Amino acid sequence: MNTENKTLFTIIIFSENMVGLLNQITIIFTRRQLNIETLFVSPSTIAGVHKFTITTFADEATIEKLVKQLDKRVDILKAYYNTDEELAEQEMNNILLTIKPKSNGND
Amino acid sequence: MDKITGSEALLRTLIAEGVECVFGYPGGQAIPIYDILYDYKDKLRHVLVRHEQGATHAAQGYARVSGKVGVALVTSGPGATNTITGIADAMLDSTPMVVVTGQVPSPLLGTDAFQEVDVMGITLPITKWAYQVRHAGDVAWAVSRAFYIASTGRPGPVVIDVAKDAQLELVDYSYEPVNFIRSYQPWPDLNHERIEEAAELINNAERPFALVGQGVTLSGAEEELKCFLDRADVPAASTMLGLSAMPSDYRLNKGMLGMHGNIGPNRKTNECDVLIAVGMRFDDRVTGNLNTYAKQAKIIHLDIDNSEFDKNVKVDVKVLGDAKASLREITKLLKPATHKEWIASFTPDEEEEYEKVIKKELCPGDAVLRMGEVVRKVSEATGNKAVLVTDVGQNQMMGVRYFKYSQTRSVITSGGLGTMGFGLPASIGAKIGAPGRTVCLFVGDGGLQMTLQELGTIMQEKLDIKIILLNNNYLGMVRQWQELFFHKRYSCTNMENPDFIPIAKAFRIGAREIWKREELEHAIKEMLDYEGTFLLVAHVEENGKVYPMVPAGGSITEMLY
Ligand SMILES: Cc1ncc(C[n+]2csc(CCOP(=O)(O)OP(=O)(O)O)c2C)c(N)n1
Ligand SMILES: [Mg+2]
Numbered sequence: 001m002n003t004e005n006k007t008l009f010t011i012i013i014f015s016e017n018m019v020g021l022l023n024q025i026t027i028i029f030t031r032r033q034l035n036i037e038t039l040f041v042s043p044s045t046i047a048g049v050h051k052f053t054i055t056t057f058a059d060e061a062t063i064e065k066l067v068k069q070l071d072k073r074v075d076i077l078k079a080y081y082n083t084d085e086e087l088a089e090q091e092m093n094n095i096l097l098t099i100k101p102k103s104n105g106n107d
Numbered sequence: 108m109d110k111i112t113g114s115e116a117l118l119r120t121l122i123a124e125g126v127e128c129v130f131g132y133p134g135g136q137a138i139p140i141y142d143i144l145y146d147y148k149d150k151l152r153h154v155l156v157r158h159e160q161g162a163t164h165a166a167q168g169y170a171r172v173s174g175k176v177g178v179a180l181v182t183s184g185p186g187a188t189n190t191i192t193g194i195a196d197a198m199l200d201s202t203p204m205v206v207v208t209g210q211v212p213s214p215l216l217g218t219d220a221f222q223e224v225d226v227m228g229i230t231l232p233i234t235k236w237a238y239q240v241r242h243a244g245d246v247a248w249a250v251s252r253a254f255y256i257a258s259t260g261r262p263g264p265v266v267i268d269v270a271k272d273a274q275l276e277l278v279d280y281s282y283e284p285v286n287f288i289r290s291y292q293p294w295p296d297l298n299h300e301r302i303e304e305a306a307e308l309i310n311n312a313e314r315p316f317a318l319v320g321q322g323v324t325l326s327g328a329e330e331e332l333k334c335f336l337d338r339a340d341v342p343a344a345s346t347m348l349g350l351s352a353m354p355s356d357y358r359l360n361k362g363m364l365g366m367h368g369n370i371g372p373n374r375k376t377n378e379c380d381v382l383i384a385v386g387m388r389f390d391d392r393v394t395g396n397l398n399t400y401a402k403q404a405k406i407i408h409l410d411i412d413n414s415e416f417d418k419n420v421k422v423d424v425k426v427l428g429d430a431k432a433s434l435r436e437i438t439k440l441l442k443p444a445t446h447k448e449w450i451a452s453f454t455p456d457e458e459e460e461y462e463k464v465i466k467k468e469l470c471p472g473d474a475v476l477r478m479g480e481v482v483r484k485v486s487e488a489t490g491n492k493a494v495l496v497t498d499v500g501q502n503q504m505m506g507v508r509y510f511k512y513s514q515t516r517s518v519i520t521s522g523g524l525g526t527m528g529f530g531l532p533a534s535i536g537a538k539i540g541a542p543g544r545t546v547c548l549f550v551g552d553g554g555l556q557m558t559l560q561e562l563g564t565i566m567q568e569k570l571d572i573k574i575i576l577l578n579n580n581y582l583g584m585v586r587q588w589q590e591l592f593f594h595k596r597y598s599c600t601n602m603e604n605p606d607f608i609p610i611a612k613a614f615r616i617g618a619r620e621i622w623k624r625e626e627l628e629h630a631i632k633e634m635l636d637y638e639g640t641f642l643l644v645a646h647v648e649e650n651g652k653v654y655p656m657v658p659a660g661g662s663i664t665e666m667l668y
Binding site (some may be wrong): 015016018019020023024027031064065068069071072074075076077 | 227228231232235236237238239256288289290291412413414416417418
């Protein structure tokens with residue numbers, strides 16, 4: 001893939017542990033013709049909540065739309081993105097502490 | 108507690124969710140459900156369609172006219188794959204629908220068993236939610252969750268794939284309605300800052316203009332919309348799916364947007380100073396070329412789906428929430444205003460459209476029937492009170508343009524997917540969902556033949572649907588593009604059609620065909636007076652075109668007519 005003018009974004013997703021979730025997630029990448037560079041899935045510290053860490057090359061406008069599409073899926077608790085690994089890590093820890101019913105995205 | 112089978116649990120849960128009617132077709136992996144249905148005949152109406160695609164479109168028609176969730180029930184494999192078009196259609200048009208598919212027994216899953224298909228894999232991209240049930244104990248929960256998801260927030264289709272062993276397994280049944288999912292927020296809380304920003308923009312606007320989408324109907328916000336528009340004196344126009352959220356004769360209703368919309372609304376989109384989009388999604392058929400779309404305007408977008416903001420059009424104020432609540436709150440902050448001159452500025456465009464387009468459709472100088480005049484005459488003969496169902500193509504555009512609406516939920520048409528073959532089965536669902544209303548279907552010769560077999564369903568259910576076939580012996584809309592953009596090379600769009608009258612007769616449906624204007628009024632009266640379904644075949648101009656037209660990708664101000 002041509003990665004010129006593109007940034008490597010890290011997308012973090014917290015989801016319910018439902019069969020087919022990875023499928024739901026990858027479909028959304030495929031539709032926007034985004035290649036997944038790396039993918040890491042693990043249980044989170046909350047029972048029944050799974051965490052996906054995905055990196056992909058894209059421009060920010062595309063990533064914003066992608067993350068909203070992800071966040072919209074019924075069984076996804078929260079999806080967000082960052083360019084900076086450390087920040088992502090930090091925010092992830094916060095989320096783990098405060099995870100509660102999905103915020104409504106009204107900002 | 109007595110144990111019941113998963114199949115019975117399914118039917119009891121459907122009934123508990125308020126379902127009165129299911130559109131379906133049986134088969135090997137759904138037989139246990141159908142067997143129990145035999146005992147529930149008096150509690151749950153089952154409409155036997157003639158093809159599973161018809162079950163989904165009928166469920167859509169039912170949902171769109173009634174606001175309730177439409178339900179389809181089919182078997183595995185080919186039964187399930189036949190529903191795909193309807194599911195995709197419901198996804199794009201935000202129609203609440205639950206599709207229950209039978210599935211092979213769970214031990215056989217993944218073995219290429221007879222009539223096994225990966226329903227989850229196929230339907231995930233085109234559903235709001237899809238779930239496979241492998242234990243009878245999951246049935247009540249999954250089905251109730253399906254209804255909650257399908258009907259709340261931005262509605263959409265849900266698939267529940269039930270393995271045959273789960274249908275047969277015994278379970279202690281208990282039903283608890285699902286009304287909370289922690290990862291799902293269907294009714295976002297309003298953000299008052301955004302409400303205030305929106306109100307302030309509107310209060311200071313000189314040329315405000317509102318775009319009304321189906322979100323208004325889905326949220327039941329017709330009254331709130333009217334209060335909002337009246338108070339700030341804002342002219343408005345609808346997307347195709349938003350039609351009938353405002354009555355046609357409402358003083359601030361300026362018509363339809365988009366490719367085949369009205370001249371005024373398209374031009375004014377690029378002249379207004381504040382554009383207020385309510386429950387619409389800036390589809391490319393509405394916006395045309397985005398680089399020239401409403402660049403001069405401040406844009407306020409009201410939507411319940413966060414992912415619609417900035418998707419196609421960058422907006423200035425995002426009001427996330429249910430249209431009913433958002434409109435009500437904004438209206439509270441509006442100062443009464445009048446925009447006389449601005450509203451009057453629509454009139455020259457309306458006059459121009461009448462002279463150059465509408466007059467030619469309604470009172471053409473020659474003897475050949477036009478689609479537009481047939482549609483308008485039918486509409487008037489019903490007192491503009493009927494439900495309009497259309498197929499796709501010229502018949503659809505002429506249908507929505509020339510029909511008139513006096514009640515909400517009066518337009519049932521395939522918007523986002525543009526599915527030919529939608530019309531006939533959707534009209535079945537519409538009639539069952541609104542038995543007290545006259546249902547008029549306008550359909551083309553191509554589209555009618557895509558789902559023609561549903562005449563059998565109409566016959567068996569003894570329905571009363573008024574079918575108007577606008578027969579031009581062409582795949583007219585494609586022919587129109589070939590004429591305008593492909594040098595009149597009419598490749599594969601001419602149709603040699605059957606004699607439709609004996610076909611109707613074979614299904615014991617009343618029928619008549621007409622060629623001349625003099626026959627029109629009488630034929631419409633005969634059709635409307637007829638007890639039961641009637642097919643009126645109107646032979647219309649073969650090379651008719653739908654105007655005005657914004658060529659695909661063109662600017663909305665550059666309409667052909
Ligand atoms: C299932 C499907 N196949 C193909 C098309 C492409 N298409 C759009 S309009 C049209 C022509 C429709 O012809 P007809 O039903 O006779 O209606 P008319 O335009 O003549 O009124 C076609 C082929 C479609 N929308 N849907
Ligand atoms: Mg035709």
